[in-house]
Amino acid sequence: MKQLNLKNINSRTPYYVHEREDKQHEFYFWSDYGIEYNISFMPNNSIVPSGAIEIGINNRKHKVSPRDPKFLKTLTVIIEEFFECNNDIMLYLAETGDDRQMFRNRLFVIWFNNYENKDNYCMKTAEGKIEGQDNFIALIAKKDNPHLAKSMAEFDETVEILFRT
Amino acid sequence: MENTKKRTPEEVRTAFKESMRRKKEWLEESNAFLEQIHKQRLAGLI
Numbered sequence: 001m002k003q004l005n006l007k008n009i010n011s012r013t014p015y016y017v018h019e020r021e022d023k024q025h026e027f028y029f030w031s032d033y034g035i036e037y038n039i040s041f042m043p044n045n046s047i048v049p050s051g052a053i054e055i056g057i058n059n060r061k062h063k064v065s066p067r068d069p070k071f072l073k074t075l076t077v078i079i080e081e082f083f084e085c086n087n088d089i090m091l092y093l094a095e096t097g098d099d100r101q102m103f104r105n106r107l108f109v110i111w112f113n114n115y116e117n118k119d120n121y122c123m124k125t126a127e128g129k130i131e132g133q134d135n136f137i138a139l140i141a142k143k144d145n146p147h148l149a150k151s152m153a154e155f156d157e158t159v160e161i162l163f164r165t
Numbered sequence: 166m167e168n169t170k171k172r173t174p175e176e177v178r179t180a181f182k183e184s185m186r187r188k189k190e191w192l193e194e195s196n197a198f199l200e201q202i203h204k205q206r207l208a209g210l211i
Contacts, residue, residue, distance in 0.1 A: 036206070040195070
């Protein structure tokens, strides 16, 4: 994965974004509501074996900001910078064992559906149980990704095995 | 983009469980990091 350009990010984000010095491809910022966020990108070949990058989103209070538009804009800019530097497949995955996590997952889908440039991207989601545990998986990619069809097929195949058999 | 061979269902499940384990590990480390950032902010260090 190529390094994201922090200068580009901060030229467009309402919240100032820092890069972790101790970990590659990890960023953090805090909101007007005093909530600190950590955003990470890590390789994950478990869903799409030919290659994907998983985005991790975490906050200190473990709750969703009350419709904080500055948070959504900051997250959007970071994701856009990711796709600007890496025309790769992005994954978001989480266990959905509690209502809070389910709400967070829905929020991720709502974020995408309201994203102003979503026509340039496609998103696929799947939910299912593994050993009694609910799980949520989302794939996001730019429509011009040359490996999109293959990656989608791999995603479908994995979901079929994980959740339907 | 890697060339991939067909995985068995068992390999798929094992790979998924491993990625969820890594995710949990990341969340734990991330929580500790965010607590540290919070304290630094309260102390006016950043």
